[in-house]
Amino acid sequence: MSGTxxxxxxxxxxxxxxxxxxxxxxxxxxxxxxxxxxxxxxAGKSTLIKILSGxxxxxxGEVLIDGETxxxxxxxxxxxxxxxVIYQEFSxxxxxxxxxxxxxxxxxxxxxxxxxxxxVAETRRVLGLFGVRHRIEPDTLVADLxxxxxxxxxxxxxxxxxxxxxVMDEPTAxxxxxxxxxxxxxxxxxxxxxxxxxxxxxxMREVTRIADRVTVIKDxxxxxxxxxxxxxxxxxxxxxxxxxxxxxxxxxxxxxxGRPVLTVAGGNNxxxxxxxxxxxxxxxxxxxGLQGAGRTALAMALFGAKSFATGTMTLDGETVKLxxxxxxxxxGIGMLPGDRKASALVLMQSVxxxxxxxxxxxxxxxxxxxxNRFTDVDGMNALLDRIKVRAPSYEQEMRFLSGGNQxxxxxxxxxxxxxxxxxxIEPTRGIDVDAKASIYHLMRDLARAGTAVMMVSSxxxxxxxxxxxxxxxxxxxxxxxxxxxxxxxxxxxxxTGETDVAA
Amino acid sequence: MTDxxxxxxxxxxxxxxxxxxxxxxxxxxxxxxxxxxxAFGEPTGYMNFLKRVTALAILSAGALYVIVSGGFDLSVGSxxxxxxxxxxxxxxxxxxxxxxxxxxxxxxxxxxxxxxxLVVSYLKVPSLIATLGMMITLNGVAFMWxxxxxxxxxPDTFRFFGRYNITDVPVITLLPIAVICLFGFGAILxxxxxxxxxxxxxxxxGDNPQAARLAGVPVERVRISAFxxxxxxxVLAGVIxxxxxxxxxxxxxxxxxxxxxxxxxxxAQLLGGRGSVPATIAGALALEAIFTLLNLLGLAQPxxxxxxxxxxxxxxALATYQRKRSGR
Numbered sequence: 001m002s003g004t005x006x007x008x009x010x011x012x013x014x015x016x017x018x019x020x021x022x023x024x025x026x027x028x029x030x031x032x033x034x035x036x037x038x039x040x041x042x043a044g045k046s047t048l049i050k051i052l053s054g055x056x057x058x059x060x061g062e063v064l065i066d067g068e069t070x071x072x073x074x075x076x077x078x079x080x081x082x083x084x085v086i087y088q089e090f091s092x093x094x095x096x097x098x099x100x101x102x103x104x105x106x107x108x109x110x111x112x113x114x115x116x117x118x119x120v121a122e123t124r125r126v127l128g129l130f131g132v133r134h135r136i137e138p139d140t141l142v143a144d145l146x147x148x149x150x151x152x153x154x155x156x157x158x159x160x161x162x163x164x165x166x167v168m169d170e171p172t173a174x175x176x177x178x179x180x181x182x183x184x185x186x187x188x189x190x191x192x193x194x195x196x197x198x199x200x201x202x203x204m205r206e207v208t209r210i211a212d213r214v215t216v217i218k219d220x221x222x223x224x225x226x227x228x229x230x231x232x233x234x235x236x237x238x239x240x241x242x243x244x245x246x247x248x249x250x251x252x253x254x255x256x257x258g259r260p261v262l263t264v265a266g267g268n269n270x271x272x273x274x275x276x277x278x279x280x281x282x283x284x285x286x287x288x289g290l291q292g293a294g295r296t297a298l299a300m301a302l303f304g305a306k307s308f309a310t311g312t313m314t315l316d317g318e319t320v321k322l323x324x325x326x327x328x329x330x331x332g333i334g335m336l337p338g339d340r341k342a343s344a345l346v347l348m349q350s351v352x353x354x355x356x357x358x359x360x361x362x363x364x365x366x367x368x369x370x371x372n373r374f375t376d377v378d379g380m381n382a383l384l385d386r387i388k389v390r391a392p393s394y395e396q397e398m399r400f401l402s403g404g405n406q407x408x409x410x411x412x413x414x415x416x417x418x419x420x421x422x423x424x425i426e427p428t429r430g431i432d433v434d435a436k437a438s439i440y441h442l443m444r445d446l447a448r449a450g451t452a453v454m455m456v457s458s459x460x461x462x463x464x465x466x467x468x469x470x471x472x473x474x475x476x477x478x479x480x481x482x483x484x485x486x487x488x489x490x491x492x493x494x495x496t497g498e499t500d501v502a503a
Numbered sequence: 504m505t506d507x508x509x510x511x512x513x514x515x516x517x518x519x520x521x522x523x524x525x526x527x528x529x530x531x532x533x534x535x536x537x538x539x540x541x542a543f544g545e546p547t548g549y550m551n552f553l554k555r556v557t558a559l560a561i562l563s564a565g566a567l568y569v570i571v572s573g574g575f576d577l578s579v580g581s582x583x584x585x586x587x588x589x590x591x592x593x594x595x596x597x598x599x600x601x602x603x604x605x606x607x608x609x610x611x612x613x614x615x616x617x618x619x620x621l622v623v624s625y626l627k628v629p630s631l632i633a634t635l636g637m638m639i640t641l642n643g644v645a646f647m648w649x650x651x652x653x654x655x656x657x658p659d660t661f662r663f664f665g666r667y668n669i670t671d672v673p674v675i676t677l678l679p680i681a682v683i684c685l686f687g688f689g690a691i692l693x694x695x696x697x698x699x700x701x702x703x704x705x706x707x708x709g710d711n712p713q714a715a716r717l718a719g720v721p722v723e724r725v726r727i728s729a730f731x732x733x734x735x736x737x738v739l740a741g742v743i744x745x746x747x748x749x750x751x752x753x754x755x756x757x758x759x760x761x762x763x764x765x766x767x768x769x770x771a772q773l774l775g776g777r778g779s780v781p782a783t784i785a786g787a788l789a790l791e792a793i794f795t796l797l798n799l800l801g802l803a804q805p806x807x808x809x810x811x812x813x814x815x816x817x818x819x820a821l822a823t824y825q826r827k828r829s830g831r
Contacts, residue, residue, distance in 0.1 A: 305717065329719040343717055346710035348776040349703075357707055360700040361720040365728070369703045413718065 004067040005030040006196040007052070007083070007165045012061035014047055021047040022220045024061070029165065029196040029213075034187060036211035036229075037200045040239055040432040044220040045200050049167055052198075053085045054078035065164075084158035085167040088174075090150055094143035099123040101142055102157050126160045127152070129189070148179035155186060159195075166190065167198040172206060176291050176458075177492055184210050202239065202433065204232035205461055205488075240433050247437050248465035249444035251484055256282040257468065261452040262302065262333070262421050267311035271297035273476040275311065279421055279452040284443055286467030287456045289495045294476040295456040296338065299423045302454070303335040304328035316420065329358060334414040338425035338456070340403070344410050347399035351391050354398050355380045355412040362417075375416040383412050387442060404435025411442050422446060423454045428462060440466045460488045525769050525785045532792035539799045546676040550668070552795065557681040558583075558665070558744040560787035562758055563765035564692040565736025567783045570766050571696065572729040573709035573775025574630030578619060579737035579762060581641035582612055583755030586741030588645040591655040591750045601660040608738045615641065616734030620727030638759065646752065653750040665746020681743050685784075688739060693780040695732065705729055709775020764811055765790050767818040790814070 005028040014022040022044050029035040039045045050056045052063060054072030062069050065081050072078045092101045099119040100107075108115045108122075123138035136149050145153065151171060158166045168187075172180045187210050190197060199211060207214055208229060216224035216238035224238030236247065258281035267275035272294050279285055287295045300306040302313070304322030313320055315331050322328045325335070337343035346354055356375060363372030370377050384394055389408045391401055398406060407427065414422055424443065428436040443466060447453050457463050463470055464484060472480035472494040480494035537544045543552070562579055569576040586608045593607075594600045615637065622633045669678040696702040704725045707715040716722050737755075744754060763773075769786030771778030793814070794807055 303717075325717050326719045326721060335717065337714075337717055342711075342713060344714050346707045346714055346776070348710045348772065349706055353703055353706070356703070357715070357718045357720065360703050361715075361718060363700045365701040365704070365724075366695075366699050369698055369700050372700065 005064075006066060007198075008064040008067075009048070009052065010062050010064070012048065012051055012058045012063075014051060014056060014058050020220055022051075022058075025217065025220070025222055026061075027215055027222070029198055031164075031196055032191050032194045033212050034191050034197045034199055034210050036207045036214045037198055037217065038202055038207065038214060038235055038239055039217035039223075040202065040434070043217045043239075045217055046169070047220075048217065049085060049169065049198070049200065052078070052165075052167065053083055079161065082162065082164035083167070084161055084163035084165070085169065086151070086154045086158065086171065087169050088171075090154050092142045092150060092153060095141060097139050097141055098127075098136055098145075098153050098156075099138040101153060102126070102138075102160055104157075122160065123156070126156045129159065129193075147174045148176075148182065151175070151183065152186070155190075159190070163195065165196045165198065167200070169200045170202075171199070172201070172203065177460075178290075178496065180206075203459075204235060207235060208232060236433060240437075247440070249441050252282055252284070252444075252447060252468045256448065258282045258450065261316060263314045264302070264308070265312050267301060267308040267313065269297070269301060269306065269309040271306075271476055272301060272308070275301075275308070275478060277471065277478060279454055281420075281450045281452050282447050283468045284447050284453040284455055284466060286463040286470045287454065287473060288458075288460065288463045288470055288491050289473035291458070293473040293495065295473050296425060297476070298473065299335060299425055299454065299456055302328070302421070303333055303423060305335075326361075329417070329419075330362070332420035333423070334358075334417060334419035334421070335423040336407070336410050336414070336425060336427060338429060340406055340410065340430075345398050345406055348397055350395050351384065351389065351398055351401065351405075351409050352377065352380050352394040354406075354409050355384060355394075355416065358413050359416050380412065380416065383415055384409065387412060387415070388438065402431070402435070404431035404439075407431055407435070407439060408442070411439070415446070418449075419451060421452045421454065423456070425456045426458065427455060428457075428459070436462075460491055463491065464488065523770050523779065523782045523785075525782050525789060528768070529785050529789045529792065532789055532796065536792060536795055536799065539796070550675065550677055550679055550682065552791070553685065554665075554668075554679040554681045554747065556788055556791040557679075557685040558740040558747070559758065559761055559765060559791060560685055560784045561688050561692075561736050561743070562740035563762040563769075563783045563787045564689060564780045565733045565740075566759070566762040567766045567769075567771055567778045567780060568692075568696060568705060568729040568732045569630070570763065570771050570773060571709045571775055571778040572705050572726050573712065574623060574726070574729070575634060575763065576619065576730060576733045577631065577634040577759045578615065578637035578641060579733060579740075580755040580758035580760075581638040581645070582615055582734055582737035583741035583744060583758055584753065585611070585641050585645045585648075585755075586738050587657075587745035587750055587754050588649045588653065588752065590661060590742070590745060591653065591657050592648055594655060594658050594661060596656060596658060598658040598660045601658060601663075604661065605742060608742070609735060612734040612738035613731055616731035617727060619734065620723075620730035623730070624723040624726050642756070649752060651752070653752055655750070657745055657750060661742070662746035662749075665743040665748070667746075681747065684739070684743060688736070689780065689784055692732075692736070696778070696780050701725065701728060706776055709772075709777075711776075760815070761787075761790060761811065764815045764818070767815060767822065770822065772822065773819055 008028040010026050012022050012025045025048060037045055047056065051058050054075045054077055070081060102123050103119050108118045120138040127136055136152060142150060142153060171183060175183060187197060201207060211229050214226040214229055214235055215222060216235060218239060260278045261281050262279040264275050264277050275298060289295050301308050304324050304327045307322055320331050322331060359372050359374035360369060381394060387408050390405050427439050443453055455467060464486065467484055470482040470486055471478050472491055474495055474497055482490060542548050566576050566579055590604050590608060593604050619634055619637055622628050623630045664680050664684055667680045672678045704720050707720055708722050708725050712722055741755060748754065765786035766778060766783045767773060768789050769779060769782035771783060793810060797806055797810060
């Protein structure tokens with residue numbers, strides 16, 4: 001970094017009633033620099049950005065733009081000073097065209113009327129700057145664009161405002177791998193043109209890929225500041241506040257992998273083609289692939305929610321026909337859905353009730369709720385204790401727990417039933433680093449106890465770190481099988497179909 | 504970044520003891536009645552009040568099962584009417600008929616509940632519409648059966664449950680059979696909703712049917728059972744109401760909405776997932792106490808309807824607001 005940073009925040013402190021959100025945080029970003037801002041959920045990243053963009057005012061500390069102290073009392077002022085923030089929820093108007101969104105509130109006028117021609121021309125020019133002119137037409141309605149293109153429009157808007165600083169808040173959250181690459185290229189172009197970029201993420205891969213410097217925030221303080229991008233472990237250690245050399249547990253030894261528990265031969269349905277697979281006791285099999293490649297459809301077929309139309313499925317050597325999740329659970333297959341809020345949690349019920357739900361579903365309807373043949377209240381309490389579900393009380397309603405603790409409670413639901421096969425879909429989506437590690441260890445403990453574990457995940461490092469064997473899916477088929485020594489590139493190539501690797 | 508609330512709201516949440524404000528409301532209303540009418544403090548006063556509220560209280564506690572499961576049951580009032588009309592038609596003044604009429608009525612109720620549940624679960628008709636249709640149908644059946652005017656009488660053996668008082672009881676002087684029914688059925692319904700697997704699964708289905716299904720809950724069976732429970736309690740409520748008030752062709756009309764109102768006053772979550780039998784019974788007491796107060800103030804039936812409607816809207820609005828504020 002040379003000269004005065006474009007943006008500098010010094011000793012920022014901010015309190016909310018009852019919480020000190022930020023304590024003496026300093027942060028700077030220079031021209032043509034990508035500065036990654038990392039931290040767990042709730043660490044204070046968002047508060048810092050909201051102070052930068054004028055949404056909040058700091059209790060102490062100052063914000064300097066090009067070396068001058070500024071006091072923003074309104075986001076509009078920050079915008080005029082050249083600070084653009086691209087939030088996870090876009091601020092585009094869906095029923096307006098791309099050009100109209102770009103010029104929202106500052107439409108060029110000619111003879112007192114909006115000069116549409118100038119708007120379209122300028123939009124074309126800006127989109128052309130980063131080579132997406134052929135992808136996005138200025139007249140298209142924003143609602144008709146995919147998420148990645150909408151993000152492009154957000155960035156184009158920032159560029160057309162001559163932003164000196166662009167803040168991107170977890171920009172890849174909704175993007176697939178190919179779209180991420182386009183975004184990274186775009187970020188590199190912006191950097192080359194001298195824009196300062198603050199890039200908020202907790203994905204180490206992205207830090208390594210595009211950041212020049214890294215600042216880690218933990219509990220409202222700067223926990224680590226790196227002028228060069230360090231090894232991912234160093235960043236994660238700063239985020240979590242302890243050494244996590246055991247982030248991913250040890251893989252299974254060959255001796256631990258046992259007999260095949262579940263096999264599918266020639267499985268087909270509307271979303272799946274010719275599925276042949278084998279899940280073995282003691283093994284964690286990771287399923288990688290792009291969105292819509294059929295991984296979730298496969299999980300749903302195995303779980304009886306959307307069964308195979310043809311093909312045979314065996315469980316412990318016996319042919320089974322599963323017509324509902326209830327059939328699957330009775331046969332010994334469990335599943336943790338990817339969208340916890342929509343598909344796994346009963347949010348108004350207690351943590352313990354969530355844990356006991358499936359056990360109760362298979363008990364005598366008019367028997368006592370306190371105990372059944374799988375577990376009882378004390379047993380569930382002990383289980384929740386053992387897997388360290390953090391709640392003030394297990395009587396607490398589920399909705400007040402953090403994502404990580406909610407997920408652990410759902411794991412407890414299945415642990416109580418001791419399934420033969422357990423399917424995890426995006427097991428760590430939206431939960432923080434610390435809780436992720438414990439989910440991986442829970443998965444491994446289950447495998448060690450003889451369960452066959454299937455893990456569907458879009459997070460490649462997670463696939464590589466937590467699986468014993470990796471299957472890649474594309475267009476409803478299993479197109480590749482890899483060991484845990486595979487690389488992300490190999491998996492990506494198989495997932496996108498650049499090269500076909502025989503299963 | 505959206506998934507975390509962490510320790511902050513939890514701490515605040517725990518410091519507040521869980522106490523349902525409906526109980527305070529009931530006590531306040533009863534005190535107000537006693538102030539206006541001291542005779543209410545005498546056993547005959549409050550026992551007659553309890554006797555009057557029994558049918559609604561039992562009905563509401565049963566209808567709560569459907570509300571907790573995420574539906575509505577608008578057919579309960581018409582089941583009460585059918586019970587009273589049907590029983591009077593079948594009894595033909597034979598005191599011994601009661602012993603087969605009540606089981607028969609319970610059987611009819613079970614069938615009605617089963618049909619409601621099947622239509623909602625498998626034909627996917629929204630429960631509001633399905634049970635509205637059932638309500639109109641059953642009112643028509645009762646009307647046809649009676650030929651338009653109530654005929655026949657209910658024998659004393661039938662009216663025993665709604666009308667008879669045990670007298671010369673120490674301390675409380677008299678004890679209506681209806682009040683014993685209130686406590687007895689109230690306890691059974693409490694046990695069913697709060698102490699059995701069925702009750703917990705009902706909560707889960709009302710809270711998030713998709714999650715319940717993926718957790719292995721037999722969602723249809725649970726929902727259908729809720730409608731059967733609701734219909735059976737409506738028969739019981741009909742027996743007690745018929746016993747107390749005698750035969751008339753529209754005896755049950757309006758009870759379906761009173762039951763929902765009572766549940767909502769008791770803090771039940773419309774659209775499912777939360778509700779309490781004791782609080783719902785307290786809600787029924789509160790509603791009846793409000794009506795008694797209006798009566799004492801000399802306000803007539805139309806005012807009752809206005810007040811009931813406003814309470815229903817107000818209670819739901821308040822509950823929705825509180826829920827929005829306290830979580831997602």
